[in-house]
């Protein structure tokens with residue numbers, strides 16, 4: 001986890017594109033990155049847990065800054081806040097997400113499914129996952145001993161609701177998460193990602 005200041009020192013040329021008053025602030029290099037982030041957030045809000053997550057962020061009393069991060073390419077997204085007891089005591093803090101805003105909607109890499117096979121990790125799934133981390137930082141409900149399990153549990157509910165909304169079969173993500181697993185899979189599911197969404201599912 002990076003502190004707010006050190007994370008932004010990595011990024012230059014970012015300009016503010018405000019969203020939802022001052023509560024969610026988008027920082028991007030250009031209009032197209034800002035439009036991608038805004039569109040993904042709107043699509044996230046179209047399923048119940050996505051809407052609830054955004055409302056919780058807006059009502060937290062803290063600010064979320066979502067910024068384009070070219071260094072976030074491999075993991076695609078990273079959420080953080082300053083280290084403080086307020087992350088776990090119900091008070092919460094301002095939080096940030098660094099997200100690779102130039103990615104295609106199909107994402108940059110795959111995750112691991114609970115069935116042991118590769119699982120798509122779209123821009124929206126990835127951004128929602130980071131918003132779950134951010135929400136828990138902002139509500140002070142960060143499960144510090146298992147923050148990935150906490151985010152993936154809610155990501156799986158999002159996947160289920162998204163699949164239902166779009167008439168697709170639901171596949172869950174494996175809840176034990178290792179960055180090495182993701183990194184190994186970068187590029188390995190490119191064929192799968194190039195297919196139209198309707199053809200991605202065989203079973």
Ligand SMILES: [Zn+2]
Nearest residue numbers: 129133148151
């Ligand atoms: Zn995570």
